[in-house]
Amino acid sequence: xxxxxxxxxxxxxxxxxxxxxxxxxxxxxxxxxxxxxxxxxxxxxxxxxxxxxxxxxxxxxxxxxxxxxxxxxxxxxxxxxxxxxxxxxxxxxxxxxxxxxxxxxx
Numbered sequence: 001x002x003x004x005x006x007x008x009x010x011x012x013x014x015x016x017x018x019x020x021x022x023x024x025x026x027x028x029x030x031x032x033x034x035x036x037x038x039x040x041x042x043x044x045x046x047x048x049x050x051x052x053x054x055x056x057x058x059x060x061x062x063x064x065x066x067x068x069x070x071x072x073x074x075x076x077x078x079x080x081x082x083x084x085x086x087x088x089x090x091x092x093x094x095x096x097x098x099x100x101x102x103x104x105x106x
Contacts, residue, residue: 009055022055027067028084029076042070 011020027039039056046052054070065083066075076083 021058024053025085025087030082032080039069
């Protein structure tokens, strides 16, 4: 799993329960109705490099996982979904927003 040591990738509450996780890997969600969703890390303009990845954050509740890809958060019920976190080759999308002045994606 792509966990970034530069940031607090894992967070726990006082009882030791995992409350959040941050990763740069792909997250696949399959709902009980068969619907599938793949969440990809996004890119943003970097300070030291042209672009840097935005980590995907997972926030854990009692029967829920909120997955935040840096542009929006979506809630899923653990009892109704299966989750898979995996690395892989994929095309990333930028989230900088002003493509009219950018030459980075072309």
